[in-house]
Amino acid sequence: MPTVVDKTRDEVVRWRAHLLARTRLSAEELAERAETYQLNSEEMDIWQTIQGLDYLLEEND
Numbered sequence: 001m002p003t004v005v006d007k008t009r010d011e012v013v014r015w016r017a018h019l020l021a022r023t024r025l026s027a028e029e030l031a032e033r034a035e036t037y038q039l040n041s042e043e044m045d046i047w048q049t050i051q052g053l054d055y056l057l058e059e060n061d
Contacts, residue, residue: 009057016053019046 007015023030023043027050033039034047 012053012057016050016057019050019053022046 020027020030023046025033025043030039030043030047030050033043039047
């Protein structure tokens, strides 16, 4: 059974910023590196999580 996490929009934004800070890259740099397959496994996990968070944030605009 999947786990459901209930977070406010502000919590999701802070979580996204925290994940991005772990990579020491800007969102644009991370996206560029993802497009050219230059991410290590941790960065790829973060990238995929950020994409999901971005989707959720867009959905609630």
